[in-house]
Amino acid sequence: EDKLFVPISSLNKIERYISEPGVVPDIFRLGRRGFRKRREKIKKEIEKFAGELLEIQAKRATNIGYSFTKDTIWQEEFEEGFPYNETKDQLKAIIDVKEDMESASVMDRIVCGDVGYGKTEVAMRAAFKAVMDGKQVVILAPTTVLATQHFGRFKERFQNFPLELELLS
DSSP states (O other), rough: OOOOOOOGGGGGOOOOOOOOOOOOOOOTTTTTTHHHHHHHHHHHHHHHHHHHHHHHHHHHHBBOOHHHHHHOHHHHHHHHHSSSOOOOOOOHHHHHHHHHHHSOOOOOOOOOTTTTHHHHHEEEEEHHHHHTTTTOOOOOOOOHHHHHHHHHHHHHHHSSSSSSOOOOE
């Protein structure tokens, strides 16, 4: 008999609950003791998790990372080989990643975006920069198909440079 009023603008947040077959979920009436206890328990777990994240981040902030050198002539040649015009967001991501790599701080960045928005090129430029500093680079992909596609793309873009690329799947 409980009612929870949800604004129309938040209807997309409501979804059907599906549990494993044979498992009956605990159901608490809104505002009752069981509901409040469960909410308090979850709140404490979230606060504990947030504290752990803050502690991890504080430790990371005190670590000193590897500072990559500024771009080389080969880096510029490699980047000129990109057959498309970079988007404003893609250029910003490239600049931000390079600045992170050149700083002494441990890098802590995720580049994300929809399919076709240039994340692979950002990764290629970062990989090239790392290799120019004598580092090995591994690109991880969630599927064999994507790994093969990236390998082909990397091989094509890196073909004019004395680098060794391999695919492991």
